[in-house]
Structures are given as C-alpha cells and as structure tokens.
Amino acid sequence: MTQGGYDPAIAIRIETPDDPRIAAYHAIRERDLVGREGRFIAEGKVVLNVLFSARRFAVESALILEQRLPGMAETLALAPAAMPVYVASQAVMDAIAGFHIHRGVLALGRCRAEDDPEEMLAGLPADALVVALVGISNHDNMGAIFRNAAAFEADAVLIDPSCCDPLYRKAIRVSVGAALKVPFARIADEAALVDMLARHGFRQFALSPSGSRAVDTVNRDGRTALYLGTEGAGLPPALMARMETVRIAMSQDFDSLNVAAASAVALHRLWRER
Amino acid sequence: MTQGGYDPAIAIRIETPDDPRIAAYHAIRERDLVGREGRFIAEGKVVLNVLFSARRFAVESALILEQRLPGMAETLALAPAAMPVYVASQAVMDAIAGFHIHRGVLALGRCRAEDDPEEMLAGLPADALVVALVGISNHDNMGAIFRNAAAFEADAVLIDPSCCDPLYRKAIRVSVGAALKVPFARIADEAALVDMLARHGFRQFALSPSGSRAVDTVNRDGRTALYLGTEGAGLPPALMARMETVRIAMSQDFDSLNVAAASAVALHRLWRER
Incomplete structure (x- = not known):
C-alpha cells in the first residue's frame, strides 16, 4: 500500500481507445458541446481532490496517464473504494480524448440529483x-x-x-x-x-x-x-x-x-x- | 461626409489576400507567435477607439470587413488623417487572416519607442x-x-x-x-x-x-x-x-x-x- 491507502497496482490498464469501459471519455471536446446528461469531466489533481471530497456528486471512474499514476496515490485514496481507476499510455489517452491530454488526470463525475x-x-x-x-x-x-x-x-x-x-x-x-x-x-x-x-x-x-x-x-x-x-x-x-x-x-x-x-x-x- | 468626419468612400478595396498592402495582416495567429517587432494587431471597435486616441502609438492602417464599414465611421474619424483604411469581403478577410474573422475590425499599431x-x-x-x-x-x-x-x-x-x-x-x-x-x-x-x-x-x-x-x-x-x-x-x-x-x-x-x-x-x- 502507498501513502494514503491507495494501491496503484489495482489500476485497470486500458490498451485500446475503443475499450467500452472508458467510452464516456471518448471525443471529450465534441461531448462537451452536446452535454453529458448529468455527467461531467473533471480534470487535474486539484480538481479531483475537490470532487472526491464533495458529497453532492458520485464519481464513476478516473482515467489517469500511466506516468502520472504514482503521484496520484493520495488523491485517489480520497475516491470511493469501488471506483475503477483506468490507466493508459499517452498514445491511447490522446486517442480516447481526441486531442493531446497534457495533464493526464481525468475523472467522470455524476450529479446525484439536481438541487432544489x-x-x-x-x-x-x-x-x-x-x-x-x-x-x-x-x-x-x-x-x-x-x-x-x-x-x-x-x-x-x-x-x-x-x-x-x-x-x-x-x-x-x-x-x-x-x-x-x-x-x-x-x-x-x-x-x-x-x-x-x-x-x-x-x-x-x-x-x-x-x-x-x-x-x-x-x-x-x-x-x-x-x-x-x-x-x-x-x-x-x-x-x-x-x-x-x-x-x-x-x-x-x-x-x-x-x-x-x-x-x-x-x-x-x-x-x-x- | 458621414457623422464624425470620415468618408467611407475613401476606403481602399482589397480584392486578393496576397495584396502587398495588407501583408502585415497575413496569417495573424502564426505571426502572434513570432512577434511583430514593435507592431501589434488591435481588434474590435472599442479597442480601435482607444488605439486612435492613444498618443503613445502610431497607427499604420485599418482592415475592415465590408459590412462593418458603415458602422465604423465615428471610430475611423478618430484615426490619423493619412491612415489607409482597407476594406475586404468576408472571404478575402478570412483568407488574409488565416481563420474566420468574426468581428472584422482590425488595425495595425506601432510603438513609437519603448518607454523608459x-x-x-x-x-x-x-x-x-x-x-x-x-x-x-x-x-x-x-x-x-x-x-x-x-x-x-x-x-x-x-x-x-x-x-x-x-x-x-x-x-x-x-x-x-x-x-x-x-x-x-x-x-x-x-x-x-x-x-x-x-x-x-x-x-x-x-x-x-x-x-x-x-x-x-x-x-x-x-x-x-x-x-x-x-x-x-x-x-x-x-x-x-x-x-x-x-x-x-x-x-x-x-x-x-x-x-x-x-x-x-x-x-x-x-x-x-x-
């Protein structure tokens, strides 16, 4: 176990951009335009820290660039225990997103319900x-x-x-x-x-x-x-x-x-x- | 003469993007990256109003989309009398700039000297x-x-x-x-x-x-x-x-x-x- 209680060894490696498990991360910019029906993409370590600490949102998964994974242990330790962490090479990540993902730290959040x-x-x-x-x-x-x-x-x-x-x-x-x-x-x-x-x-x-x-x-x-x-x-x-x-x-x-x-x-x- | 003392009839029509008179407006974004050696591009009516009123800068020319010209008379009346006003169609303007110029109001300014x-x-x-x-x-x-x-x-x-x-x-x-x-x-x-x-x-x-x-x-x-x-x-x-x-x-x-x-x-x- 690493500091923070998250074990990078349980990350799930994604080998091809058309893997159905990361379909929600496909063509990020195009999806931005049409909306995600209650889901959203959070980017970057600081933002993921906030997301994992927020009660108002569920988190469906994270998708992390392989070389960023070691530095993400503390952040990922804040995530729900059952949340899958996918990891990909730069080439696969870029092919999934449809552009060069520089930071390489993404998560898929979901609104539990619209607040009244x-x-x-x-x-x-x-x-x-x-x-x-x-x-x-x-x-x-x-x-x-x-x-x-x-x-x-x-x-x-x-x-x-x-x-x-x-x-x-x-x-x-x-x-x-x-x-x-x-x-x-x-x-x-x-x-x-x-x-x-x-x-x-x-x-x-x-x-x-x-x-x-x-x-x-x-x-x-x-x-x-x-x-x-x-x-x-x-x-x-x-x-x-x-x-x-x-x-x-x-x-x-x-x-x-x-x-x-x-x-x-x-x-x-x-x-x-x- | 229109309101403000500027006559749109004296605008110089640019028919082809390779007209040497508007060479400074070519490939605007690429030029942004390498710099313009004391020259700069100002965009939009409000910005041109400021530029034409500023003592610190010379203005070499303006390049205006044809349909915007009538609405620019008051602004252009603030420009130096000798400043050429070039006018172009949307297609020619986009070809000059290298992207779709939505606002269609540009000017080329120049620093007189670096302030000490x-x-x-x-x-x-x-x-x-x-x-x-x-x-x-x-x-x-x-x-x-x-x-x-x-x-x-x-x-x-x-x-x-x-x-x-x-x-x-x-x-x-x-x-x-x-x-x-x-x-x-x-x-x-x-x-x-x-x-x-x-x-x-x-x-x-x-x-x-x-x-x-x-x-x-x-x-x-x-x-x-x-x-x-x-x-x-x-x-x-x-x-x-x-x-x-x-x-x-x-x-x-x-x-x-x-x-x-x-x-x-x-x-x-x-x-x-x-």
Missing part, C-alpha cells in the same frame, strides 16, 4: 451569502465567479436558465474545482427567484455600473444575495427595479469591469470572517 | 499608483490586469522580463484596449526595479496570500506601488523580503484567487477618486 433551490435556501445559515447569476454565458466567467464565490465563502449560487453550465469541463477547470464545491441550483425564472429569496429572508442587491450606491457601504447583516448579470447588457432593468442596486466605485472614463473581476471585488467587500 | 521606466516614473504625480508585474506569463491574465489597472486608475504598469507581452493580440483584446491606454515600461530586473521605485519615492507593497497584513489596511498616501506575481509560485521571496507584504482577506480553506481577480480586489482597495 427552495430546499437549498431553507438549509442556509442566518447570515448566508448567496450569489444569483443571470445570463452568465461564458464558461471562463462562470468558472471564475465560482472560484471567487469559494474564496469569499458564498454559501450557494443560484443560476437562471440563460446561464451556461457550471459543470462544463472548462468552467470546472477555471474554477479550480469550486464549481464542485460551492452548492448551486437552477431556478426557473428571475421573477420567481426574487420572490423566493425574499420569502427566505434575503436582502437582495443588484450589482451594476449604474448602481445607486457603492457596494462598500453595504452592511451585511442577515441573509444577503448579490445578483450579477451578463457582461455588456447587465442585469434586466425589471429585475433591478425590484431591489437595491450597488456599484463598484471606479474610474468614470473606462469601460466597466469584467463580470468575474466585479464578482471578486464585490464578494470580497461582502465577505465576513467565520 | 525612469522617465515614466519621474513624470508621475505625487500620489501615483503603479502596478509592478513579475512573471505574469498568461495573456488573459495580463489583459485582465491592464483592464483592472485602467478601471482603478493606476498611472503606470512596470513589467519584468519574464512577463508576456501586453501588446500580444489576445492581451489587448482581453484588456478591452487598456493595454493601449495605461502606460507601461519594461524593466531589466526586479532588484533594479525596487531600487528605482524607492529612488522615485514609492512605498512598495507585495501582494501575496502570505502577506503580513490585509491590503484593506493600507492607507495610500503619496506614491504607491503594488507588486503582483506569477500564479502558483507567487512573488520571489527575495523580492518580498525587501518590502511590506499585503494579502487579500479570504477563506482559509480554498485555493488562492486568480492573479487577475486579486488585482481587481487590491487595486479597488487602493483606488482614490480623482
């Missing part, structure tokens, strides 16, 4: 911080917002139907695993979300360059929700009309911040040490 | 804010840091030899033109930089997850410099030993922020309304 936003909100603490996303369609921004949400200890993220999938491979990677760590739920529409958050006692703030006061002036007491909107168009005016609006103080003569950068600044201002 | 860091520092105001970058090798991060530097009115950016080029096409695009707006200069090595900033009266701070106090506690009075280092490795210990270190207060149990997000938080904290 009502239940999620009901279970949050009295001083919870929630991030509500409307129309975030870029996977880099989505991943970066989750990374910032984790860094500044947001309790949950709520996502409207026009947002992209936080479990898209690139979003998970950019989030450094935070998309697997910070609980999130999808909501049916924004109007219902505002009502739901109000019912659960949340004070709601819309972040916008046109916000009526600086986010620095918000005294976070009790449950707090921060809305972030699409870069460019911003949050819908009808939504902003229903809550307090806040802005990030900055130069008057430059284009506003990228939404991921804005989330970092605003969530930092709302962060409270636990 | 000593002269640049000497010319800054008494309350100047300078960003010093060490080992920022990712163009997305470089562009995002410039965007944040512009939003929070940093007066200049100093760049060490291990940083990537802020005038790389993607860095300019991610910066939304800020890489053309915020003055920057390259320095020979970090040790010399610390001496130079000290000589010019700058109080110097290294941003690091291990910083000794929160950046929120910095009272910015007089000239201030903020150092940002490579993601992962961070700033060199020898450099950090020579100045005050600051951190961004955040969760103890998550990977640190991306350097671009960290720059947004820290520069926001150091921003002072002018």
Whole structure:
C-alpha cells in the first residue's frame, strides 16, 4: 500500500481507445458541446481532490496517464473504494480524448440529483451569502465567479436558465474545482427567484455600473444575495427595479469591469470572517 | 461626409489576400507567435477607439470587413488623417487572416519607442499608483490586469522580463484596449526595479496570500506601488523580503484567487477618486 491507502497496482490498464469501459471519455471536446446528461469531466489533481471530497456528486471512474499514476496515490485514496481507476499510455489517452491530454488526470463525475433551490435556501445559515447569476454565458466567467464565490465563502449560487453550465469541463477547470464545491441550483425564472429569496429572508442587491450606491457601504447583516448579470447588457432593468442596486466605485472614463473581476471585488467587500 | 468626419468612400478595396498592402495582416495567429517587432494587431471597435486616441502609438492602417464599414465611421474619424483604411469581403478577410474573422475590425499599431521606466516614473504625480508585474506569463491574465489597472486608475504598469507581452493580440483584446491606454515600461530586473521605485519615492507593497497584513489596511498616501506575481509560485521571496507584504482577506480553506481577480480586489482597495 502507498501513502494514503491507495494501491496503484489495482489500476485497470486500458490498451485500446475503443475499450467500452472508458467510452464516456471518448471525443471529450465534441461531448462537451452536446452535454453529458448529468455527467461531467473533471480534470487535474486539484480538481479531483475537490470532487472526491464533495458529497453532492458520485464519481464513476478516473482515467489517469500511466506516468502520472504514482503521484496520484493520495488523491485517489480520497475516491470511493469501488471506483475503477483506468490507466493508459499517452498514445491511447490522446486517442480516447481526441486531442493531446497534457495533464493526464481525468475523472467522470455524476450529479446525484439536481438541487432544489427552495430546499437549498431553507438549509442556509442566518447570515448566508448567496450569489444569483443571470445570463452568465461564458464558461471562463462562470468558472471564475465560482472560484471567487469559494474564496469569499458564498454559501450557494443560484443560476437562471440563460446561464451556461457550471459543470462544463472548462468552467470546472477555471474554477479550480469550486464549481464542485460551492452548492448551486437552477431556478426557473428571475421573477420567481426574487420572490423566493425574499420569502427566505434575503436582502437582495443588484450589482451594476449604474448602481445607486457603492457596494462598500453595504452592511451585511442577515441573509444577503448579490445578483450579477451578463457582461455588456447587465442585469434586466425589471429585475433591478425590484431591489437595491450597488456599484463598484471606479474610474468614470473606462469601460466597466469584467463580470468575474466585479464578482471578486464585490464578494470580497461582502465577505465576513467565520 | 458621414457623422464624425470620415468618408467611407475613401476606403481602399482589397480584392486578393496576397495584396502587398495588407501583408502585415497575413496569417495573424502564426505571426502572434513570432512577434511583430514593435507592431501589434488591435481588434474590435472599442479597442480601435482607444488605439486612435492613444498618443503613445502610431497607427499604420485599418482592415475592415465590408459590412462593418458603415458602422465604423465615428471610430475611423478618430484615426490619423493619412491612415489607409482597407476594406475586404468576408472571404478575402478570412483568407488574409488565416481563420474566420468574426468581428472584422482590425488595425495595425506601432510603438513609437519603448518607454523608459525612469522617465515614466519621474513624470508621475505625487500620489501615483503603479502596478509592478513579475512573471505574469498568461495573456488573459495580463489583459485582465491592464483592464483592472485602467478601471482603478493606476498611472503606470512596470513589467519584468519574464512577463508576456501586453501588446500580444489576445492581451489587448482581453484588456478591452487598456493595454493601449495605461502606460507601461519594461524593466531589466526586479532588484533594479525596487531600487528605482524607492529612488522615485514609492512605498512598495507585495501582494501575496502570505502577506503580513490585509491590503484593506493600507492607507495610500503619496506614491504607491503594488507588486503582483506569477500564479502558483507567487512573488520571489527575495523580492518580498525587501518590502511590506499585503494579502487579500479570504477563506482559509480554498485555493488562492486568480492573479487577475486579486488585482481587481487590491487595486479597488487602493483606488482614490480623482
């Protein structure tokens, strides 16, 4: 046995790219585009550490490049005992994925069930911080917002139907695993979300360059929700009309911040040490 | 004459991709990799607005997709009067660039001269804010840091030899033109930089997850410099030993922020309304 209790000797060697046991890893990029119906690909050691520690997800298997296997023992020791670990040469791995897999550390996760936003909100603490996303369609921004949400200890993220999938491979990677760590739920529409958050006692703030006061002036007491909107168009005016609006103080003569950068600044201002 | 004083009728039509007048736009991505010896490609209307307004750069030409030309009159009116405007069909434009040019708005800029860091520092105001970058090798991060530097009115950016080029096409695009707006200069090595900033009266701070106090506690009075280092490795210990270190207060149990997000938080904290 190696350090961490995982024995690399039990890894299952994959000799051909068409082995049915690793079919879910085939043509990764093409699959990204059509979706995986509740499954997702996690990449890299740091992300796998988060995935194996997360309660919200099942893990179906891992696929590791042969030369990376020895260094993965501690990470794999965190995985469910029954999870198969497949190992392949660089050539077989590249043929499976359909491109050159540089890092060589992959796992296939599965959502146990979609989280229900009502239940999620009901279970949050009295001083919870929630991030509500409307129309975030870029996977880099989505991943970066989750990374910032984790860094500044947001309790949950709520996502409207026009947002992209936080479990898209690139979003998970950019989030450094935070998309697997910070609980999130999808909501049916924004109007219902505002009502739901109000019912659960949340004070709601819309972040916008046109916000009526600086986010620095918000005294976070009790449950707090921060809305972030699409870069460019911003949050819908009808939504902003229903809550307090806040802005990030900055130069008057430059284009506003990228939404991921804005989330970092605003969530930092709302962060409270636990 | 159209609004803004630019007449689209004077645009020069390019009929074949091998027209020598647009040779500098050939195989854009391949050229990106080898560099353009003081020249750079700016893309998109917002970026061209910044380029045409910047004193630090000459503009050699613009290359515009034919259907975009009518909407570019106001932007092109900002360009130097003698600058040729080339116009091409989508097919010719794609053949020139070597890939599908979706936006269809390009210009070729040129550095007049490398800025001298000593002269640049000497010319800054008494309350100047300078960003010093060490080992920022990712163009997305470089562009995002410039965007944040512009939003929070940093007066200049100093760049060490291990940083990537802020005038790389993607860095300019991610910066939304800020890489053309915020003055920057390259320095020979970090040790010399610390001496130079000290000589010019700058109080110097290294941003690091291990910083000794929160950046929120910095009272910015007089000239201030903020150092940002490579993601992962961070700033060199020898450099950090020579100045005050600051951190961004955040969760103890998550990977640190991306350097671009960290720059947004820290520069926001150091921003002072002018």
